[in-house]
Amino acid sequence: MPASKTVSSKRATVIKALAHPSRLLIAEALMEGEMCVCDLKDLVGADMSTVSKHLSLMRQAGVLVSDKRGLNIYYRLACDCLGDFLRCLDQLAPKKAATKPCC
Amino acid sequence: MPASKTVSSKRATVIKALAHPSRLLIAEALMEGEMCVCDLKDLVGADMSTVSKHLSLMRQAGVLVSDKRGLNIYYRLACDCLGDFLRCLDQLAPKKAATKPCC
DNA sequence: TAGTTATTTGGCAAAATAGCCAAATAGATG
DNA sequence: CATCTATTTGGCTATTTTGCCAAATAACTA
Numbered sequence: 001m002p003a004s005k006t007v008s009s010k011r012a013t014v015i016k017a018l019a020h021p022s023r024l025l026i027a028e029a030l031m032e033g034e035m036c037v038c039d040l041k042d043l044v045g046a047d048m049s050t051v052s053k054h055l056s057l058m059r060q061a062g063v064l065v066s067d068k069r070g071l072n073i074y075y076r077l078a079c080d081c082l083g084d085f086l087r088c089l090d091q092l093a094p095k096k097a098a099t100k101p102c103c
Numbered sequence: 104m105p106a107s108k109t110v111s112s113k114r115a116t117v118i119k120a121l122a123h124p125s126r127l128l129i130a131e132a133l134m135e136g137e138m139c140v141c142d143l144k145d146l147v148g149a150d151m152s153t154v155s156k157h158l159s160l161m162r163q164a165g166v167l168v169s170d171k172r173g174l175n176i177y178y179r180l181a182c183d184c185l186g187d188f189l190r191c192l193d194q195l196a197p198k199k200a201a202t203k204p205c206c
Numbered sequence: 207t208a209g210t211t212a213t214t215t216g217g218c219a220a221a222a223t224a225g226c227c228a229a230a231t232a233g234a235t236g
Numbered sequence: 237c238a239t240c241t242a243t244t245t246g247g248c249t250a251t252t253t254t255g256c257c258a259a260a261t262a263a264c265t266a
Contacts, residue, residue, distance in 0.1 A: 007193075008131060009124040014192045018115075019122035020224085025111040037243060050225050052244055062195035071234060071242050081191030088184030089117045090110075092165035123254090140213060153255050155214055174212050174264060208266085215260070222253070230245070236238085 017061035018082075022046060023054050026075075027063065027082060034067070034076035120164035121185075125149060126157050129178075130166065130185060137170070137179035 018024055022044045029035060029043055037055065041048045055075055058064045067074045121127055125147045132138060132146055140158065144151045158178055161167040170177045 008128040010197070011189055011192055012122055012124045012127045013197070014195060015118060015127065016122035019119040021112040021115045022224095024115045024118065028111060038241095046224095047226055048243070049227080049245080052242095053225085056244075060197065062197040068233090068243095071232085071240095073243065078195055079191055081188055085184060085188040086114055088182055089114055092117060092181055094113070094116070094163065094165040125254095141211095149254095150256055151213070152215080152257080156255085159214075171213095171263090174210095174262085176213065210263100210265075212263090213261080216258090218256090220254080220256105222251105224249100224251075226248090226250105228246090231243080233241090233243105235240080 014061050014063060017058045017063045020054070022051070023058060026051075026054060026058070027077065028086075030064070030075060030077045031080075031083060034074040036072040036074050038072075040075070117164050117166060120161045120166045123157070125154070126161060129154075129157060129161070130180065131189075133167070133178060133180045134183075134186060137177040139175040139177050141175070143178070 018027055025044060026040055029040065035043075037048060037052055040055070041051045044051050044054075055064060055066070059066055059075070062078055064075045065078045067076070121130055128147060129143055132143065138146075140151060140155055143158070144154045147154050147157075158167060158169070162169055162178070165181055167178045168181045170179070
């Protein structure tokens with residue numbers, strides 16, 4: 001229960017918001033620019049209510065911000081630090097991975 | 104089902120390996136240098152078998168590499184891109200978060 | 207070899223998460 | 237106002253994840 005654990009927990013909440021294939025797909029798409037829920041529904045290929053819940057979770061975590069215009073609600077990333085991180089992660093060797101560091 | 108979804112899935116697996124308070128705490132500790140399981144068990148404050156399973160999951164995802172020396176097994180991060188990312192995430196405002204972008 | 211220490215594995219119950227459907231809400235528009 | 241469209245919410249089951257205990261390994265030591 002050290003104080004540092006609380007900080008970790010908060011960070012983990014944010015990271016968890018990205019740690020799902022559909023949610024990461026959404027985040028990746030939003031790196032190109034904002035999209036509305038129906039666009040993202042087509043991208044993910046799930047029920048709109050499912051996508052909406054993913055978006056809600058991501059917004060609660062602070063990863064996304066939303067913006068209502070007309071009938072649509074547009075979502076976009078709240079920060080742009082994702083690209084660099086993903087590029088680095090892509091260099092990791094999964095599984096037993098020997099002992100070679102990467103980036 | 105686009106090809107990009109597969110890439111996202113792989114990335115999500117890696118991110119998921121960081122998306123748990125105990126596992127992120129471990130990763131943060133390992134940013135300072137390698138540690139053995141018993142050190143990490145004290146840090147996390149959970150059963151050693153629990154910590155071991157977290158470590159195993161992280162190694163499978165490629166986030167950690169391990170190294171056996173004597174009776175101990177030392178773990179360390181497989182990449183050093185975590186710090187920058189965490190610093191950026193710390194600037195995010197959780198919850199309803201208004202509509203202010205951050206970093 | 208027997209014992210000791212460090213770690214992993216198997217198994218299981220409890221808790222959290224995902225995803226669908228149906229219903230509710232919030233704005234536009236006729 | 238009645239309706240349509242876009243999105244969210246509630247509720248439910250199925251699946252996944254967590255974390256403990258007990259038992260199994262693995263490698264050092266007497």
